Amino acid sequence: MIFRRARRPADPSAETAGQAGKRAGRARPATRRLSLRDDEARQTLLVTVAFVAVIVIAALILVGAVGIGYYNDHLVAVARVNGTAISKDRWADRVKVLDFQITQAEGQVNQAVAAGTLDQATAQQEIQSYEQQRQSEGSDALESLIDQTYMTELGKGLGITVTSADVDQALKNESGTPETRHVLAVVVTPQVSTGSDIPDQAQIDAAKTKADQALAALQAGQDFAAVAKQYSDAVGSDTGGDYGDVTADYPADPEWIKAIFATPLNGLTGIITGADGVYRIGKVTKITPAAVDPSFQAKLTAVVSLDAYRSALEGQVIGQKLQKMIVAEDLKQPVEQVHAYEIMIKTPAAGAVAGEIGGEVRASHILYAPNHDAQGAATLSASDPAWAAAEKLAEAAAAKLRAITDVSQRETAFAAMAKSASDDTGSAPQGGDLGWVGYSDLVTPFAQAIFEGDHTKGEVIGPVKSQYGYHVILWEAKRPDSKTWASQLLEQAKAPGADFQALAKANSDGTDAAQGGDMGWIAKGQSTDYHVQDAVFGLQAGQLSSSPALLSDGYHIFMVTERKSRILSATQVSDIQTNAFTLWYQPQKDALDAAGKIYRDPTIAPPSAPAGG
Numbered sequence: 052m053i054f055r056r057a058r059r060p061a062d063p064s065a066e067t068a069g070q071a072g073k074r075a076g077r078a079r080p081a082t083r084r085l086s087l088r089d090d091e092a093r094q095t096l097l098v099t100v101a102f103v104a105v106i107v108i109a110a111l112i113l114v115g116a117v118g119i120g121y122y123n124d125h126l127v128a129v130a131r132v133n134g135t136a137i138s139k140d141r142w143a144d145r146v147k148v149l150d151f152q153i154t155q156a157e158g159q160v161n162q163a164v165a166a167g168t169l170d171q172a173t174a175q176q177e178i179q180s181y182e183q184q185r186q187s188e189g190s191d192a193l194e195s196l197i198d199q200t201y202m203t204e205l206g207k208g209l210g211i212t213v214t215s216a217d218v219d220q221a222l223k224n225e226s227g228t229p230e231t232r233h234v235l236a237v238v239v240t241p242q243v244s245t246g247s248d249i250p251d252q253a254q255i256d257a258a259k260t261k262a263d264q265a266l267a268a269l270q271a272g273q274d275f276a277a278v279a280k281q282y283s284d285a286v287g288s289d290t291g292g293d294y295g296d297v298t299a300d301y302p303a304d305p306e307w308i309k310a311i312f313a314t315p316l317n318g319l320t321g322i323i324t325g326a327d328g329v330y331r332i333g334k335v336t337k338i339t340p341a342a343v344d345p346s347f348q349a350k351l352t353a354v355v356s357l358d359a360y361r362s363a364l365e366g367q368v369i370g371q372k373l374q375k376m377i378v379a380e381d382l383k384q385p386v387e388q389v390h391a392y393e394i395m396i397k398t399p400a401a402g403a404v405a406g407e408i409g410g411e412v413r414a415s416h417i418l419y420a421p422n423h424d425a426q427g428a429a430t431l432s433a434s435d436p437a438w439a440a441a442e443k444l445a446e447a448a449a450a451k452l453r454a455i456t457d458v459s460q461r462e463t464a465f466a467a468m469a470k471s472a473s474d475d476t477g478s479a480p481q482g483g484d485l486g487w488v489g490y491s492d493l494v495t496p497f498a499q500a501i502f503e504g505d506h507t508k509g510e511v512i513g514p515v516k517s518q519y520g521y522h523v524i525l526w527e528a529k530r531p532d533s534k535t536w537a538s539q540l541l542e543q544a545k546a547p548g549a550d551f552q553a554l555a556k557a558n559s560d561g562t563d564a565a566q567g568g569d570m571g572w573i574a575k576g577q578s579t580d581y582h583v584q585d586a587v588f589g590l591q592a593g594q595l596s597s598s599p600a601l602l603s604d605g606y607h608i609f610m611v612t613e614r615k616s617r618i619l620s621a622t623q624v625s626d627i628q629t630n631a632f633t634l635w636y637q638p639q640k641d642a643l644d645a646a647g648k649i650y651r652d653p654t655i656a657p658p659s660a661p662a663g664g
Contacts (some may be wrong), residue, residue, distance in 0.1 A: 129652040130193055133201040133643065137193075142655070145192035151354045153181045153188075159228075190656040192466045197649060199366030201640060204365055206369050211376065213368045221364040226347035232311055233337035236287035236294040237265045237277050239330040240621060247572055248620045255328065260442075262322045262330035269319055275334055294333070302628065307331045326382055327624035374632035380578035381631045382624065390613040392585040393569040394544070395535040395561035397487070397605035411536075412501045413527040415465060415483035419445040420474035420520030429518045445514035445521035448472070452523070458509035458663035465511075465525045474520060486528065487560055494518065501526055530558075537599035537606035544595055544608060551610050552594075560605060566608075576631030577623050581638045589609055 095473025128136035161171035161176050184191070189191070206212060234584045241250035241258035249410040265282035269275060279292025301308050304325035313334050315321050322335040344350075351360055377642045421437030448468060455461040473479040490498045501512065514521040530536045533648060540558055544551050552567030559568050570587075578584040582602050590596070592609040599606035619627070644648055 053148050053442045061388070065093075083128050084183045096341050103542055111521045115583070117196075120354075128650070129655055130197055131648075131650040132197055133648050135200050135206065137200065141196060141359075141362075142193055144355055145196055145363060146188050148353035148360055148363040149188050150185065151351060153184055153362075156223075157181050176188070189251060192305070193651060193655050195363070195366060197367065198640075201333070201643065201649075202366070202369045202373055202636070205639070206373055209373075209376065211372050211531045213365050213367065213372070214626070217368045218361050218364050219656040220426060221368050222361065223343070225364065227341060228339075229300075230312070231296045231298055231339040232335050233279040233296050233339075234294040234311055235277075235279065235292045235334040235336055236285065237262070237269075237279050237283040237292055237332040239265065241285050241328060241622075248622070249618055250328070256441035259322075262332065266319070266322055268334055269332065269334070286450075296339075304329070304331065307333065322587050325621075325624070327619070328622035329621050343525045370632075372634070376630055377635045378576070378631045381627050382573070382619070385616040385618050388572045388574045388617045389587050389592075389611045390488065390572050390588070391563060391570040391590075392555060392612065393563065393570055394537075394540055394551075394555045394557070394559045394568055394608040395558040395605050396533045396540070396599070397603075398533050408503075409532045410529055411487040411489050411533070412487050412529050414485050414501050415469060415525040415527070416475065416478065416485060416497075417445075417448060417473045417483050418475040419448070419514070419523070422547075423474050425474050428520050429657060442516070445523050449511055449513055449523045450524075452511045461511070462525065483525070497522055497524070500524060533606055534599070535602075537608060541596065541599055541608050572617060572620075572623070574617075574619060574623050574627065576627040576634055578626075578634065579630055581634045583609075584634055585638070 074659075085213075099160070122525060127139050129139050129142045130137040141651045156273060157178055160169065160174050160181075164171060164174045194570070203213075206527045237363045239258050239262040244255065261282055265278055265602065268278045268282075276291030280289065283292055285292075297303070297308060297311060299312055304323070304327060307323040307325055310323050311318040314333065314335045316335055316338050318335055320331070323333075337390070348357070351357065418425060419441040419443045421431050421435060452461055452465055455464055466484075469479055469483030473482070473483055476486055490502055493501075496515050500515045501524060502520075504531075506512070508527055510526045512524040512526055514523055516522075528602050531539070535560075540554060543549060544554055553568070555561075555564055555568030556566075558564075561568060563569055573584070573587055575584060575588065580602060582600065586600050586607070586609050588597065591616045592611055594611055596609045599608050601607075
């Protein structure tokens with residue numbers, strides 16, 4: 052028997068594939084109708100989404116444009132210092148601060164004129180100076196922010212910071228006028244022997260005795276004016292010792308100013324020995340209390356925010372603190388000093404052009420101007436009789452000088468004639484001597500006359516006509532361009548047995564040429580140019596510069612003859628108080644600049660031309 056597997060009962064819910072297919076085939080028309088409706092809905096949705104997306108994108112673009120515009124108008128860096136950015140908003144605020152300060156200063160000048168404490172001529176000069184400052188407010192504001200940023204960085208390294216109380220006090224000082232004291236003074240400076248710049252002990256003792264005598268006379272009730280006339284050697288001794296008005300930050304010896312502000316009305320300070328070695332006695336004859344302008348803050352905030360102004364004051368305070376520290380350090384005595392000499396060869400005039408005749412000529416001249424008026428000559432017609440009269444005088448002078456055959460005697464006669472007859476008031480007192488001049492230093496007819504052709508020492512040239520009159524010229528010598536000439540002089544100075552002072556006296560263009568280039572004793576913090584300080588302190592006694600140094604005024608050759616610790620002279624103390632901070636700060640800033648770590652927006656502060664020439 053064959054057994055078969057039993058079939059399961061049919062499931063009514065089950066379908067064969069064919070049945071399902073047939074049902075599916077029958078359902079197709081309904082499926083197509085639903086698909087069309089879905090497509091329409093889907094298309095509508097897509098259009099809506101796309102429209103919304105366009106709006107969103109447009110909004111984002113608008114927001115981005117507004118954001119970029121705001122950034123460019125307010126937040127973009129107009130300067131950077133060691134990576135620290137200075138925003139355009141900060142710069143704009145600082146411009147407002149400077150403008151406000153200038154306006155305040157102008158107001159104080161006008162008030163002084165109204166009060167009769169300042170004459171109109173001086174006031175006008177000060178107002179003009181303030182107006183000139185206004186012309187450079189943009190670049191000045193940027194530089195002040197750069198300085199503040201860098202000084203703050205330097206200050207932190209030295210443990211110097213600015214507190215809120217410091218700024219409060221600075222704001223108080225700015226918001227009014229400080230206390231002022233009118234002072235009479237007796238000033239006794241120790242005498243110094245010829246050839247020295249500091250007094251010896253006997254001279255110091257003599258000055259102290261003189262100061263003691265002056266104080267005793269004043270304490271005995273003698274008239275201050277009479278005592279000042281007898282004992283004081285300062286300017287003002289012939290006017291009763293009237294020193295004028297001073298404030299607590301007056302740039303004089305700090306200890307003396309401190310004593311003045313500790314002295315009651317009509318009181319005497321006693322003898323105050325300054326850091327410069329000078330003995331001073333002061334009498335306070337008037338005290339004008341500090342006054343606060345109640346409208347200051349209202350006037351200020353109408354122009355710039357108080358926060359912006361406080362930020363500017365913070366920059367001023369950090370500078371003052373650094374300066375005080377640096378000056379105090381450089382005044383610690385005794386200090387190392389060098390005795391230096393120099394030969395300076397000036398560089399050509401800024402107007403020099405390529406292709407013109409190079410080198411320089413040493414010459415003197417006598418100018419015969421029409422009507423003896425050099426400035427008015429250009430306004431006269433060529434046919435004016437004054438021209439002919441001037442020419443006649445010039446021709447007679449030239450003939451008289453040429454008749455002197457001895458060159459030395461001719462030079463002497465020329466100098467005397469220039470002093471008595473030349474209409475060039477600038478060179479006449481020097482016997483007509485123009486020194487070494489380049490082609491571009493002179494008017495063209497004059498330059499052509501002395502640079503073109505061959506000439507000999509003591510030769511008389513002219514008369515030569517220019518827009519100023521007729522020139523009778525004494526030709527002395529010619530030298531090559533500044534750099535070449537300085538290099539040649541250095542080689543001469545290096546030669547065995549060379550006399551540096553004689554070379555300086557004969558060839559230097561410096562103000563100390565007549566003294567053989569003697570710069571005197573120099574202490575750190577004293578010079579007005581840190582390049583000079585670096586150069587001379589880089590030499591040992593007996594050393595010369597290895598090469599001419601190009602500075603702002605020309606090529607310099609330095610020689611140091613001595614180097615030792617010395618007491619500062621009164622002049623040196625004054626120079627250090629004025630220059631020490633700049634000599635410390637400026638080279639650091641210049642080095643940072645040269646390393647590309649200071650950026651300035653060129654539309655605010657265009658790059659400056661390089662120094663030298």
